[in-house]
Amino acid sequence: MNLRWGLLAAGTIAAEFAAGVEESKHGTLAAVAARSAGRAAEFAARFDIPRCYGSYEDLLADPGVDAVYVSTPHPMHAEWAIRAAEAGKHVLCEKPLTVTAGEAEKVIDAAKRNDVFLMEAFMYRLHPQTRRLAELVSCGAIGEIRAVDVTFSYASGDAEVARLADPALGGGGILDVGCYCTSLARLVSQCATGQDVVEPEEVTGLARLDPATGVDEYAMGLLRLPGDIIAQLSCGFRLTQDDHIRIYGTGGQLSVPRPAWVHALRKPGTSHIVLTPEGGEPEVIEVEATQGLFAREADHVATHIADRQAPELTWAETLANMRTLDRWREAVGYGR
Structure with a gap:
């Protein structure tokens, strides 16, 4: 269509x-x-x-x-x-x-x-890198998943700060980029347990809140997910950190040094996943994207119009992520 x-x-x-x-x-x-x-x-x-x-x-x-x-x-x-x-x-x-x-x-x-x-x-969910990562978790490439570490944090410019620091505009790092971290950690748990949609059993967190507005400038969250998986999330718009995904299992670990949400990966090109087996040497897995991420997203919508939902981003998936973000923001004291 x-x-x-x-x-x-x-x-x-x-x-x-x-x-x-x-x-x-x-x-x-x-x-x-x-x-x-x-x-x-x-x-x-x-x-x-x-x-x-x-x-x-x-x-x-x-x-x-x-x-x-x-x-x-x-x-x-x-x-x-x-x-x-x-x-x-x-x-x-x-x-x-x-x-x-x-x-x-x-x-x-x-x-x-x-x-x-x-x-x-959430266009990153459609990137070949994310899909390959999900496959590796699902097939047990690093054994049983035990922990996830995800970071998406940057120091925004003055123009963006005006929006991100304003609670009336939905400001804060958790809503802006922490939503990616939450989505990815939940995806790992879903792939590890074979469930379509999961939500954390526990959500805790801390944040640096702007003393004037109460907006979270940078925050960390800790989730206990189904499969007894612990996820550590870090996000922010006032602090530059190294964006990454690390997944730890009983048989090794997976590392993504440049996750699919970074700007450079929105265009066609090659990205990498590093698989390090327990006691073995790292293996670099190349993932090729032949289409830009926003073009892929537009085509994905067209492909699934008749279904009214997209398989990777169902309404149940969206609600589970939103509920988790609500709990994280509550845990750090957003808006108090």
């Missing part, structure tokens, strides 16, 4: 997705909307998009739009994903789907009621 995409917001991530749609096999750019008509027009000219709107409502009323990509600030995701569903548009919404699990349930209910596709845009 060829999808005619409407972009709801015209920011940096929308530009990356627009470039991905241009490279996709089953998508075209039909329209873009922004809060400013001038900004929408500039964006449209940049990507040769035929129609531009100065309001989100006008885009949702466009009969030439099949699917909407929502990339507004986090607190606006729920409202506009619901309104898009009510307008009969299929929805791809940036991560996190919403700010809380309760809001996510309302978005999913809207998708059900209006019989439209809905997916949270």
Whole structure:
């Protein structure tokens, strides 16, 4: 199916997705909307998009739009994903789907009621590296999984800090990048135990909270997952750390020095997984991505439109992740 995409917001991530749609096999750019008509027009000219709107409502009323990509600030995701569903548009919404699990349930209910596709845009889950990593865990390449260590943390620039430090805009490192860490740790547990969806039995954590706003600047979480797997998560937008994935099993370990969410891996190319058997030498496994990650994401939506959900990112998967993020933020005292 060829999808005619409407972009709801015209920011940096929308530009990356627009470039991905241009490279996709089953998508075209039909329209873009922004809060400013001038900004929408500039964006449209940049990507040769035929129609531009100065309001989100006008885009949702466009009969030439099949699917909407929502990339507004986090607190606006729920409202506009619901309104898009009510307008009969299929929805791809940036991560996190919403700010809380309760809001996510309302978005999913809207998708059900209006019989439209809905997916949270965790594009890293579609990368060949992530799929290969999942296969290695599932097949017992390092024995029984015992621990997971995931880090996604950076020092943002001034422009991003304005959003990330504002609780009214869904700020904080846990929602911004900790959601990736949570998703990956849960994926490992799912592959290790053979379950479709898992949630941690225990969630604890600590964070450095901005004394003025209460937003988590950098945080660590500790999860006890099914399979008696312990996961250590580290994230932040005020502290640069080495992004990595490390998975420890009874027969060795898997290491990903550059996870699929890093910017460089959004384009086609080679990435690596290092498998080190217990008492053996490291083996570097090369993983080739022949398509850009946003193009892959757009095509994945088109492929699964009739299913209304994507197999890697089901609604149950999204809700499990959102509930875990709620528990992590509560554990660190977010908003107190």
